[in-house]
Amino acid sequence: MNKTVDRYTSFFFLFIGVSFIVGSRSIAQSSYGSEVGPDIFPFWLGVICSLLSVRLFFESLRAKGEEEQQEKKSLDYKKFAIILGTTTLYCLFLEKIGYVIGTFLFLLIGFQTIDKRKWPLSTLISLAVSVGVYYVYVEILQGTLPGFPSWLSR
Template sequence: MRIKNQQDFWSGIMFVLIGVGFALGATKYSMGTAARMGPGYFPFWLGTCLAILGAFVSLGATSKKAEETTVEKFDFPIVFILLGSVVLCGLLMNYLGVYISVFLLVFLSSFASHV
């Protein structure tokens, strides 16, 4: 089994892990039945579906028809710009209001595309 499309493979693995996490977390709530759903019913099946779809994506990345791609290096400046603009928006929300804070969020986040 050779991984031809690394982006699809690793994103599928991420979906499987998130789906399994949600399904396991939902088991702490009562499940109920399909007719009388409990609070854990929907998150359990949503996590299960996400895990199954992630498995299909990962398996599709190993097929002969998959296009060959590699995962590029992680770009830390973009992450810092985006996280910084979100944190700044949260800090300035009480002082400047919603409109100006969200405008600054969008304006500062736009610099991430130019890095």
């Protein structure tokens, strides 16, 4: 943990969060066929980003001498490349394979990249999150997400 970098990063993300909040106010509040408007997600993303940046700022102020105690760790470029590649593929193929399958695969690969030993738990969590979020957003909030691919429902 580098206290100086954390402080500057917290200001940067506070600016990003506030920008999302302000920008979301200019987006239409309702969408055709959906109870949830397109302004909801950017607004709450901005709120969460702003709150987390404030927390990061105060945690960087509280950290005393921890920077010297921690050894410099080498960066893990392989894990970074896997996560970056998975994120790119998720964005490219989300419409084609659907939200539930795409999110399940994205989370599973991400969890396995972080910790390969817990694959049953990773599978269960990935499945529960992807199906749960889809159900809540589409069925309860009446939003729209890409469904299952057409080749699967034949």
